[in-house]
Amino acid sequence: GCSAPLGTPQVKSSPLRCLTLQEKLLSHSSQLAVPEIQASLVPQLARSICTQLQNFLRSKFPELPFGRLFLSGALLDGLEVLAADHIHLMLPVVLDAGLWSLISGEDTVVRDPQYWMIKRIDLGYFPRGCSPWDRFIVGRYLSSSVLNETLHKLLVASINWPAIGGLLGCAIHPVVASRELKLEVKHDQVELSITLFPVVEMEDKVLLAVPPEGLVENLWLESFYRVEVSRVKELDAGDSGARQLCLRILNGVCRSQPSLHKLGGSPVTHVILHLSDTASDWAEENLADRFQQVLEELVASLEKGVLPSYFNPKINLFSGLLEEEIDEMGFVLYRAISEPEVLLK
Template sequence: MAGPGGDGLGSVLDLLLANARLVLGVSGAAVLAIATLAVKRGFVDHTHIPSMCLSHQLIDRATSPREEDDPKAEQKSLEESWVCPAPPELPQVESSTPCCLTLQEKLLSHYSIHLPMSEEQVAVAHQLARSICAELQSFLQNKCPELPFGSLFLSGPLLDGLGALAADHIHFMLPVVLDATLWSLIPGEDTVVRNPQYWMIKRTDLEYFPRGRSPWDRFLVGQYLSSNVLNETLHKMLVASINWPAIGSLLGTVIRPLVASRELRLDVKHDQVELSIGLFPVVEMEDKVLLAAPPEGLVENLWLESFGRAEVLKVKELDAGDAGARQHCLRILNGVCRIHPALHKLSGSPLAHVILHLSTTESDWAEESLATRFQQVLEELVGYLENGVLPCYFNPKVNLFCDLLEEEIEEMGFLLYRAVSEPGLLLTEK
């Protein structure tokens, strides 16, 4: 906040935040933390802040005394005195990383120690994934020869190099090949959920080309290709029709499909690596990449637009143009989200889009600027969480935070708010 007295107000706000948990509890303190940072930095556009995040309301609430006659408040105060005692003095433990390291040095040290897999592990993960992919492709061709599936291909952080270098998430992309003369896309804004990221695929010209003309007509619900029905069919195959014990024995692994889940996922255990493989039917039409990943609920005809391929290409293109460290920064950030459960939902696309947005205003992404950019990404994330909106870099109508719960936003915001002033907190494994 600019102007005389700004430092004094900042000190008052810091003192207020330090005592916020006792007054508001963890959830309220999380929201106050985000709002406080917004007030101190002066970047919040109050016309877009949800009522739950209005700084003045939170500060008034935080500074208001408890109702003296409220026995529940007294009981809560007593409980908190047990839950949050002053921490006893702990013995000094020598840190493996000298405390005098700069943030730049800490980031590089964290990256070298925690993120990379050995070359041998990477090779084993790749080979296992390719072998399982080939077995699944052969099964689908034999089991469903009438369905024009395309060739399965691998995707995910281990393949594109933008995630934390771990093998626990690999994607099998299963192309669903549609005849463009029989199918058309319905924009997300025109669907029942009014969400620009979820599309519908409509069967057209039924009066001239009746049901049965397309092999995919068996998955119609109404006049729309149902992502849910397709996923259910594939799930039954994964669980009941494929002899995974035999395939696993052949490959020296144990392969188990997830039975009690809507996800199409395989857990693979090998003596050197463990993989979590997700299967995603994908439709590519009209320059859109749509995944059979409908939102939770009763709507079963929706297809999620994926920007994953565009993210990878754009980040690498920008780095190639200025020898930048965007990919390096993104790998570290994804690694941070892996070790902090509260931040799991920020990994992947959201982080890539924050970096892409930041690249439009910050041109210096040299290796020596890594710490500065890392801290800026944290500040940007706090701002986006404050507003509850992270616009998609490729389509500003899409809010990449639309599926986050209020509690998740609060928890993320509180942790990241603290990390803005002390980024090293995020490099500590939880």
């Protein structure tokens, strides 16, 4: 029975009441927004640079059928958090389907399902020179490295960046030492790095010219970015879910904790997609439960050293991580399972 006299409240309402994890997550999510000036200025600057680059490529290589450059990245998908300081610029390489075919990386010397090779076919009927891209062939394969080297030289030596920067009111510097095709942009109000990716879309695959370190120079990396983001959005639209909210909070955590940087973006997204197959209720009121579950799944995956891609289970999204990175991430997240709040500091 209850011994308190009637009419007196059971619990003194104290302003120091402990916030639940749910409340902390929602309050934390409201602090993740990208500053307004960055959110508007960064895409605007990147689009202007995009246009200048497109014009330059058309005049420099009129014979190469590059498609229209387009921007890509979390900022444009409403998933960017804290700061908008990087964006991807995709350069479509438009191939004649009749002259090229894909070979899975599993069937090549690298034995890696993340990569593909693009083979030039029918050389008997269509000898070298029939495709404008034949100049980038190495041993019958379209070389991502040779294409990148050509574009790197172009970015570093051929384009008048001071003039373009003057036109756009910013300073633009190509990063000479990087293997990546990178521009650093400094404006009065924002700083930004832009990475350029040649991209081939073929046989329902999106392949980026990102060859692995030092190995074979003909490899193209399969990208799932577009399909993973659209899948998360589709699922949320279907059940008014909070997957994107959960993803943004986790991206914020990975961004603000140096040891977790490499888990942000794709790995976290794929964990959420895997969980969506089993955990049915993603309504916002269950955010804390789902967040906790994602942490548990991440720890379990890190313990195994394996996180299968949602779209191709043969691909391990942790394959590029060092053992000590995996240990460090596992340690940080394992401690957070009993007290997830520590990640929100």
